[in-house]
Amino acid sequence: MFRHVAPRPRNSGATRAAILDAARERFARESYDAVGTRDICRDVGVDAALVPRYFGSKAELFTAVLDSYENGAELMAGDRSTFGRRVAHEVIYEAMNESKLRGLLVLLRSVGSIKAMELVQRTGNERFFNPFAEWVGGRDAAVRARLAAAFVMGMVVSREITGGFGLKPEECKRMCDRMATLLQDIVDG
Numbered sequence: 001m002f003r004h005v006a007p008r009p010r011n012s013g014a015t016r017a018a019i020l021d022a023a024r025e026r027f028a029r030e031s032y033d034a035v036g037t038r039d040i041c042r043d044v045g046v047d048a049a050l051v052p053r054y055f056g057s058k059a060e061l062f063t064a065v066l067d068s069y070e071n072g073a074e075l076m077a078g079d080r081s082t083f084g085r086r087v088a089h090e091v092i093y094e095a096m097n098e099s100k101l102r103g104l105l106v107l108l109r110s111v112g113s114i115k116a117m118e119l120v121q122r123t124g125n126e127r128f129f130n131p132f133a134e135w136v137g138g139r140d141a142a143v144r145a146r147l148a149a150a151f152v153m154g155m156v157v158s159r160e161i162t163g164g165f166g167l168k169p170e171e172c173k174r175m176c177d178r179m180a181t182l183l184q185d186i187v188d189g
Helices: 012-029 037-044 050-054 058-068 080-093 098-110 114-136 141-162 169-188
Strands: none
Touching (some): 012 058, 037 050, 037 058, 141 169
């Protein structure tokens, strides 16, 4: 699918932002290996030589895309004693915002690429798992952080794949209560 885009006026900040936006779109729709920097630049209407100038490489552009999404800090915002309840309520009742959904799509599309997974793993550890484990604290913090994150991610993916949980309101309430208890138990150790 080719489209003609008029050349952009010179503005390095705007050009860098436009390349990053186009890369977000591409990496959310296609696998890392299928996306070319020329395609991204064509979407923006700029010369492909600008990717190395602004980002260094395709891998660094991909890392910038990963860094542009929320890093899960909202999980750690708030009192640790209410973690299970806060997160369960969000997963069960609150719609996923577009940014989180696109970030999840980028991650899911990266699974088939060795290079992309290497970048996802590195940034995931640096930006999310290590800070989350530190926030959880105590004995086996890294283990408990991984378990809590896997539980939350699994529930979110399940909800998005099936278009909701398909449960009656009272069932959603029971699921939310159970999820809250399990998450809190994991975090508390």
